[in-house]
Amino acid sequence: MEHLFHAGDNLDGLARLAALGVRVDLVYIDPPFATNNEFLMDADRASAVSGSGQLAYADTLRGSGYLEQLRRRLEAIRKIMAGDGSIYVHIDVKMEHHVRFLMDDVFGPRNFRNSITRVKCNPKNFNRYSYGNIKDTILFYSVSAHRIKWRPQGEALTDADAESRYPLVDAAGRRYATTPLHAPGSTRHGPTGGPWRGMPPPPGRHWRYPPEMLDALDAAGLIAWSATGNPRKIIYADQSAGKLPQDVWVYKDPQRPAYPTQKNAAMLERIILTSSEPGDTVLDCYAGSGATLLQAARLGRRFVGMDNAPAAQAVIRQRLRAAGVEWRVVGGVGSAGDAGDIGGVGVGGVGGVGEFV
Numbered sequence: 233m234e235h236l237f238h239a240g241d242n243l244d245g246l247a248r249l250a251a252l253g254v255r256v257d258l259v260y261i262d263p264p265f266a267t268n269n270e271f272l273m274d275a276d277r278a279s280a281v282s283g284s285g286q287l288a289y290a291d292t293l294r295g296s297g298y299l300e301q302l303r304r305r306l307e308a309i310r311k312i313m314a315g316d317g318s319i320y321v322h323i324d325v326k327m328e329h330h331v332r333f334l335m336d337d338v339f340g341p342r343n344f345r346n347s348i349t350r351v352k353c354n355p356k357n358f359n360r361y362s363y364g365n366i367k368d369t370i371l372f373y374s375v376s377a378h379r380i381k382w383r384p385q386g387e388a389l390t391d392a393d394a395e396s397r398y399p400l401v402d403a404a405g406r407r408y409a410t411t412p413l414h415a416p417g418s419t420r421h422g423p424t425g426g427p428w429r430g431m432p433p434p435p436g437r438h439w440r441y442p443p444e445m446l447d448a449l450d451a452a453g454l455i456a457w458s459a460t461g462n463p464r465k466i467i468y469a470d471q472s473a474g475k476l477p478q479d480v481w482v483y484k485d486p487q488r489p490a491y492p493t494q495k496n497a498a499m500l501e502r503i504i505l506t507s508s509e510p511g512d513t514v515l516d517c518y519a520g521s522g523a524t525l526l527q528a529a530r531l532g533r534r535f536v537g538m539d540n541a542p543a544a545q546a547v548i549r550q551r552l553r554a555a556g557v558e559w560r561v562v563g564g565v566g567s568a569g570d571a572g573d574i575g576g577v578g579v580g581g582v583g584g585v586g587e588f589v
């Protein structure tokens with residue numbers, strides 16, 4: 233599996249990928265938000281955005297110019313996505329409605345899956361005639377409305393969840409709940425419609441399991457019998473697969489990022505695990521700190537990364553090396569392109585794995 237990086241404008245990088253016939257299964261992008269800010273980094277990178285430091289990247293393009301350049305990139309991304317691919321676009325509350333129109337245009341409204349609210353930070357303590365803004369948005373679209381990679385990751389139960397969903401505690405201290413062993417609908421034929429241990433299912437219902445399975449559950453101690461002889465299935469909290477994920481996520485960004493606007497690694501892990509398979513290709517063409525690339529490599533996916541800011545490229549190179557991840561260069565400006573342009577003459581004669589600036 234060969235990870236790729238393009239150190240340059242992503243419009244060029246995307247064209248290069250298209251020419252090479254690369255297909256991507258999952259896209260996560262976190263483009264500039266038209267904030268009209270310059271993001272700076274301190275020398276030690278410890279306290280990312282501050283009033284001093286060197287330029288990391290400028291987010292100064294606004295209005296129709298901003299939207300037009302983003303549209304061109306979304307269209308280029310769409311062209312190289314697999315038929316069952318998914319895309320997550322991270323955007324702030326000021327731009328989300330504009331970008332959602334763009335996404336509808338490029339991917340089609342029927343391929344809209346979610347507008348995920350992401351809680352990004354702790355409550356803010358200021359008064360600006362508005363409520364504190366602690367969220368941003370991730371727009372989730374797919375290429376097809378029917379063919380989508382989808383492996384939702386259960387969320388761990390909180391103590392409060394466990395107490396309300398599993399209100400009973402057994403002699404060993406295990407928290408559990410019970411559910412009926414019969415389900416709506418009568419069955420005239422088949423063993424689930426008949427009596428079990430002489431007990432017919434209640435009128436209009438059938439047993440959820442055939443008699444031999446009910447016997448096995450009882451033998452395993454997984455049936456609770458009420459005082460009146462009513463059997464119910466025992467479900468333990470510690471065997472729960474967790475809660476199905478919803479569209480409000482709490483993933484606060486790192487307090488001491490390696491790069492301004494660095495996103496939460498666990499959030500990226502969730503996206504990658506839910507919407508791709510091992511061996512798939514994950515694209516982040518606004519890579520910043522390389523957070524997506526690192527998670528993709530860690531989870532056994534191939535990454536394709538791009539960023540045109542030298543500061544981002546330096547951070548990515550340092551972090552990938554520290555994690556022992558190797559990659560190859562796909563074109564790019566300046567020395568990056570010279571180091572290894574797999575689209576050009578001399579494929580294989582690259583200037584070195586892991587070198588791009």
Ligand SMILES: C[S@@+](CC[C@H](N)C(=O)[O-])C[C@H]1O[C@@H](n2cnc3c(N)ncnc32)[C@H](O)[C@@H]1O
Nearest residue numbers: 241242262289494495518520521523539540541
């Ligand atoms: C918001 S930051 C991404 C942060 C990243 N998600 C992370 O977790 O670290 C946006 C990045 O996009 C890069 N960028 C902006 N325009 C670009 C372009 N046209 N081509 C490539 N990279 C670009 C910037 O240099 C910046 O590093």
